[in-house]
Amino acid sequence: QQQVKQSPQSLIVQKGGISIINCAYENTAFDYFPWYQQFPGKGPALLIAIRPDVSEKKEGRFTISFNKSAKQFSLHIMDSQPGDSATYFCAASYYTGGFKTIFGAGTRLFVKA
């Protein structure tokens, strides 16, 4: 029930294309859904996040779509660029004394020039 299932495991997209990464969860106690981006040799860094009271959030080329009834959320990267090549983690957080975050398995994105 605490899992966050992420797909695909890896993704290759042509420059200028749309990258789509999907996540699903079971625990309805989750109330914060961030996406993290990790470049090689670095720790993950927050990219964009959404709360379950909205269905979509857009920041530049990055959009989160959230479907509360289906317990699914996805990251869309529009006009994908080679510099977007990284590992992306979806996550879900809930409060349990402190805020606990559960991460998906990650998606390695490669954008071909």
Add this chain to the structure above:
Amino acid sequence: DVKVTQSSRYLVKRTGEKVFLECVQDMDHENMFWYRQDPGLGLRLIYFSYDVKMKEKGDIPEGYSVSREKKERFSLILESASTNQTSMYLCASSSYRVANTEAFFGQGTRLTVV
């Protein structure tokens, strides 16, 4: 510039050794976390702490312990290192007090147990 600093980027230890991984944050965050990252498994929570001297087990605590004597420092201890603990270890911190629960990560420690 906010910072989470892990004491080592790379460590090589022998099986059976006691290993200490140190993490320090300068953001006055209440929450601190230790994750391990393995290919195909994502980030798995080992332990977290939401206050000094407080700790909670995560999803994979076996073989690990933690110590938080000061707010800014969170240590991960491998009591007797084993080869299956070879991994990337990531420390993170976040604020308890604000609605945005963004976690800030260190650069990671790649531990090899031989």
